[in-house]
Amino acid sequence: MARIAGVDLSTASRLLRHHTAGYRPETVERVLRAAAELGYRPNSQARALRLQRQQALAMLVPDLDNFGFTGVLRGVQETCLERGFTLLVSEVRSGPDLPPTDLSILEGRIDGALVAFATVDDPRFEEWLRQLEVPTVFVQRGSPQADASVVLDEERNAALMVEHLASLGHRRIGHVCGSLRTDTGLRRQRGFDDAMAARRLSVRAQWCVDGGFTFDGGHAATLSIMNRAARGRPTALAVDGLVSALGALSALRELGLSVPADVSILSIDEHVVAQQTMPPLTTVKVPQRELGNRAAQMLIDIIEGGVGDQVVIDASPRIVVRESTAPPTGARSRWRD
Structure with a gap:
């Protein structure tokens, strides 16, 4: 194959492994064309x-x-x-x-x-x-x-959730954190706190609970945040992971709360599953x-x-807006922090 392409064996080997830096495009094309004509496939076992x-x-x-x-x-x-x-x-x-x-x-x-x-x-x-x-x-x-x-940039990912909810008019925002045993969870918490402070919104300890990046954790954290008198609840939840958001939706249904009429919810991580929830989830799509x-x-x-x-x-990152987020409604929008 190297002979047909007019190159030495080491050049052919490098180009077939996509190490093309420093080679002229016509040389690369000649080697790839010769490999295709001969039906050449690299032997990974021999290389190993x-x-x-x-x-x-x-x-x-x-x-x-x-x-x-x-x-x-x-x-x-x-x-x-x-x-x-x-x-x-x-x-x-x-x-x-x-x-x-x-x-x-x-x-x-x-x-x-x-x-x-x-x-x-x-x-x-x-x-x-x-x-x-x-x-x-x-x-x-x-x-x-x-x-x-x-x-x-986890701080930015979490801040984007706050920005979206605040732009809809929410001031009472809860946070189902990721695992605070991880650097990822800690940085998302910091991003949430900083974004709230930048908008002069209160971060309440009872509204920020570790959901551990799991379904059960998101379910338990949401019950902890929302299982109180209506005036003591946030009007929106920012959730640090999609699996936890599924648990949060389950908890909200158990409490008889409607999304987004009673509480808006969104999460980090975009996936086809987010389109299938009831209602479909707004997410932060990260790279x-x-x-x-x-x-x-x-x-x-x-x-x-x-x-x-x-x-x-x-x-x-960017927000993928779906039906789970909306402006706060009724008297809730007038409650003071």
Whole structure:
């Protein structure tokens, strides 16, 4: 194939792996055309043996039910396919009441790991990292242990929820936080608090409850916030994750409250599921796929001899407006903070 394309073997190998920097477009086109004519497909097993690698990455997530990882995984998978890597996905639940996860099963099977289960308070976390003994990139979870990480601007994501609700006229806004055991949850809480303060809106402790990024957590947090006299309730809820928002909707139905007539609700994370709820949920669409792309690219670059960095994705989030948010109605809009 290299002979037909008129290039040496190393050039053909690089171009077939999409390493095209420094090559003329006509050279790239000639190699790809020759490969297509011959039906050439790279032998990943032979390449792995030659490089003494497994050509595989692991993505370690805290909860496979969390819609916040759907787009991230898609972005990681796209990059793995482009760079000739296999992707393994594993759930790693962390917490003082949970049994330790044995990561030794990954030993010898992967060249690097994308770590998305970091918490700020689990003493076993460093032990888990030592078990991996491969390059790691933290994705959607910051950590002091991270030399390489790719995260979103979570303060901006949370602030966008407040901006949308405030623009509709809401002043009494509750917050179903993400897990405050994670850097992501803490940064979203900070973004919510700062956005409320910028609009001179009160942040009430009883209206801000940790929902843990789970359905049950969102359900319990919403009951805690809303299970009080009408004048003591917020007129809107900002929820830090879509799974928690599903729990929040369930709790509101149990309380006999109508969305958005009695309370508006929106969440971070866009997914087709948000279109199917009753009513359909307003969401903050964040650049999940780009996050996954960038994290996987960074990890593979490290494996191939590069260096890591700490990156915050600067692509702007946007509100996807649906029927779950509306201006406050009746006397509620006139209640003072």
